[in-house]
Amino acid sequence: MTSDFLELDTAVIGAGVVGLAVGRALARTGRDVIVLEAGDRFGEGISSRNSEVIHAGIYYPQNSLKARLCVKGRKQLYDYCESHKVGYRKCGKWIIATSEAQSRLLEGIQSHAAANDIALALMDGETVARQLPEVRVSAGLWSPETGILDTHGLMLALLGELEDAGGSLVLRSPVERVESAGGCHLIQIAGAMPCTLKVRNLVNAAGLGAVPLARNWVGIPDEQKPAQWFARGVYFSYSGRHPFSNLIYPVPEPGGLGVHLTLDLAGQARFGPDVEWIKREDYAVDPERVRAFAVGIRQWWPGLEVERLQPAYAGIRPKLKDAEGGFFDFRVDGPEEHGVPGLVNLFGIESPGLTSCLAIADLVKNKLA
Numbered sequence: 001m002t003s004d005f006l007e008l009d010t011a012v013i014g015a016g017v018v019g020l021a022v023g024r025a026l027a028r029t030g031r032d033v034i035v036l037e038a039g040d041r042f043g044e045g046i047s048s049r050n051s052e053v054i055h056a057g058i059y060y061p062q063n064s065l066k067a068r069l070c071v072k073g074r075k076q077l078y079d080y081c082e083s084h085k086v087g088y089r090k091c092g093k094w095i096i097a098t099s100e101a102q103s104r105l106l107e108g109i110q111s112h113a114a115a116n117d118i119a120l121a122l123m124d125g126e127t128v129a130r131q132l133p134e135v136r137v138s139a140g141l142w143s144p145e146t147g148i149l150d151t152h153g154l155m156l157a158l159l160g161e162l163e164d165a166g167g168s169l170v171l172r173s174p175v176e177r178v179e180s181a182g183g184c185h186l187i188q189i190a191g192a193m194p195c196t197l198k199v200r201n202l203v204n205a206a207g208l209g210a211v212p213l214a215r216n217w218v219g220i221p222d223e224q225k226p227a228q229w230f231a232r233g234v235y236f237s238y239s240g241r242h243p244f245s246n247l248i249y250p251v252p253e254p255g256g257l258g259v260h261l262t263l264d265l266a267g268q269a270r271f272g273p274d275v276e277w278i279k280r281e282d283y284a285v286d287p288e289r290v291r292a293f294a295v296g297i298r299q300w301w302p303g304l305e306v307e308r309l310q311p312a313y314a315g316i317r318p319k320l321k322d323a324e325g326g327f328f329d330f331r332v333d334g335p336e337e338h339g340v341p342g343l344v345n346l347f348g349i350e351s352p353g354l355t356s357c358l359a360i361a362d363l364v365k366n367k368l369a
Helices: 017-027 065-083 100-115 125-131 151-164 207-215 287-298 353-367
Strands: 006-013 033-036 093-097 121-124 139-143 147-149 168-170 175-181 184-189 195-204 229-238 247-250 260-263 269-272 276-278 309-319 331-333 343-347
Touching (some): 006 184, 017 151, 017 195, 065 151, 100 121, 125 139, 269 287, 331 353
Parallel strands (some): 006 195, 033 168, 093 247
Antiparallel strands (some): 229 309
16 A cells, blocks of 8 residues: 555444444544545435334344344434434334234244343234224234334434534545554545545444455454345335324244335335345346235235335345345454454444444444443
8 A cells, every 4th residue: 555644543434324323423432533435425325225114123132232232222213313303203013913823923023022121012813903904914013112213314413413523424435445454554545536544443334345345354364254145125115095104014034024014204105125135236126026015915905006016216235144044143343353453343234223323333432442
């Protein structure tokens, strides 16, 4: 690398919701923080291509990072939205079974939730049907702590606090290469104004790009560089009126939570995501997938009008295991994991990353303390 470089205390790579939350948390400790974003705007990756759901923390194994950070982050996020006037609604969600076999699975989900100190109400089909008269259901779990929020509004609030604390966001600054040695990190930045930064503390919050960046990172032990797979999920919006005021999830499927019904703050319904394992980053939505959506939705909502389903958008989950690999946890790798001072790598930050963003930021801050 060139010997001509700018020196800073702390850099965060990636300006999604997690990167902005981390930058804000570090700047509020008095650090000089810069957040580097490859794109023209913040939050255009994973953060803008999800369900905008505040998760309760139901599905994750006890004491996993996903469980602990989701439960802590959910509480923080509701408080943050309230205090910073970010749009949100604690609308609750139903997890529904459409057969006796699925009904038995609900007891296992309820046990998982209880292990994470989350109370779910298990109800029989008749009770659920009184709440959801248009839904075909044999049993259901009610989650009162699940909600929805305005993700863009959240990121604007985080960015505002980052800047108020003296930090800054630099767009159109793709990181090409990083070298860590001698207690500092050299960051080679491409773009319209290429340069090299020398920083004492560095956080890799690059989302889908976090693993590829680490694979070519000089100074990280090879055994600490994970592999990554992509799971694409597409969404279809539902035009016009519908009878729902809560989120509705089927029993989970491998790789995701099944094609579910979510709502935005304006009340529009959307269905998704499904799960499709892909080789490269590709956000295309195949309109023909509506057929599979319709089959799945009609298992629990016979009144679906298929012609009102319209292709909306796609998101990609950064997976640290393939389709057969089962559960994997967040990886928040600090110096105690990889042995590199002043460095935290965030790998596999998929759902519930949005819900957990403030808790993840606290964990990163502690690892760099």
